Amino acid sequence: MDVIVAEDRAALRKALGPGTVALVPTMGALHEGHRSLMRLARERAAQVVVSIFVNPLQFGPGEDFSRYPRTFDADLAACAEEGVQVVFSPSPEEMYQPSRQVSVSSGHMGTLVEGVFRPGHFDGVLTVVAKLFNLVQPDVAVFGQKDAQQLALIRRMVSDLDFPIEIVGAPTLREPDGLALSSRNRYLSAADRSVALALSRALFAGSAERAPSAVLSAARAVLDAEPGVVLDYLSLVDPATFEEVDDRYYGTAVLAVAGRVGTTRLIDNVLLEL
Incomplete structure (x- = not known):
């Protein structure tokens, strides 16, 4: 089965058929950890959408946005092997209008732990996730436990803003020597x-x-x-x-x-x- 690549809202809605939808949000550079999320998503829904979008809002000054790995062809192959139906790969222009003013605030939790060292990071994460939820309208969304604070904040956002979405956390995958996949x-x-x-x-x-x-x-x-x-x-x-x-x-x-x-x-x- 071929993977349908959707680059905007209209193409995404056209690509999705009937039945429940599971979303796996990613920034690409997919590895076995991401594959495990796709497999879990397949267990939860009739259709799996993997988003691939390197989100500029969650990178601070001096962070690695420009050199973050981008391996789109290999990512598509991985999605096809895992039975993903749709890859949503929007442009920054599709996700963020030049006149955009409103973002999601991560609140107090977003200033703790990781937020101390990356101010504003979780605001960027929640903003892009909220937009993906609105665009894809999934029944289920799957995230890795490796980004534990991100997972906790997404769960809080879904609860506080009444998104009708089940959030599933997947265990961290590791190399045989213990290094977490990243x-x-x-x-x-x-x-x-x-x-x-x-x-x-x-x-x-x-x-x-x-x-x-x-x-x-x-x-x-x-x-x-x-x-x-x-x-x-x-x-x-x-x-x-x-x-x-x-x-x-x-x-x-x-x-x-x-x-x-x-x-x-x-x-x-x-x-x-x-």
Whole structure:
């Protein structure tokens, strides 16, 4: 089955047939993690739409928008192999009119953790996701747990703004050595990739503990032993609010880490029970 490529709203509506629709929003440079989202989407709906759009609103000054990998032909092949019916690949002009004034605010949660280091990032994420929801009108949308704060904010937006969409979170996929799959991994040299493993090792060390203070101590010890990681944050947070937790907290938490290895910034997280 061929994948239909839609570049605007009219072509998208024409390409969609009857039945339930699942949306997998991406910025392209697809890897096995994205494929797992497509497979999950296929289980949830009759039709799967994968959007491929490198969203300029979620990149800040000095970030890697211009060099973000763009591999459209390979992405189309991956979508075809996974049984995707429609690829929605709009231009920036299709998504954002020059006179655009209104954006979605990510609120207080968008200023925490990742938001401290990327001000405005989540406003850009929620704005593009809201537009994709309006354009595609899916019944289900699938996102990866690797971007845990993004997933939490999208769930909050859907709840607060009454989008009639089921949000499905998919587990993070990893390489055999533990490195979380990411489109940005292709930036890593062999030496940098070895250093980057400290991020997942730190998370796994922390997840072996049960008290919040012990979780953070165990994870930080791993990161302190790897000077090649320039750490932005190591945070233990409530998965619904992304507020940091302390030793009075119990239940599910997210241990999240972000840091720079060479010229590449990576994020990762694990869910754990306290």
